[in-house]
Amino acid sequence: MLVRRDFDPFRADASPRDVMQAHVLLSDARGSSPKLSNGEAFKDLSRYRDFTHGATIRPLGFLLYDTPELGTVGLAHVTEFATSSTLSLDALAVAEPHRGEGFGGEILDDVIDLSLARGLGRVSLSVDRDNKKAQQLYASRSFVIDEERDSHFFMVRRQSSLLQ
16 A cells, blocks of 8 residues: 655755655656766756746645555656646656556556545646557546647546536
């Protein structure tokens, strides 16, 4: 069972270990190489936050997912678009040694539950066209392709219980 921790790497009391762990997970999800120093990891997380948040949306931020036995095994980065009643899943990552163990589905279910708890009618995400495994996971949770663009599909899950 996963335990979610809201994580703000930009707070003065943020653990350097958590900053590096979040950066490594996010780098892996983006297909980039992680930085070696905590300072560089922090800068990368800042650039990612600034790129995804812009000025018109309300960030919720990074969510780390832990198990008592394994420690941190995954991450989600989410942003709320209050004006469109949408929670955007900007990133979902599971640590490489723990893929295929169901953690991605648990994280996705938690993000869906979080959007429902916040009264949001949609969850949106972007997935690489070539990432068939992720597309299958999202489809199993009622996400459908809403738009095709370049190398990505934009998928959406409408929360029917909130749209009635």
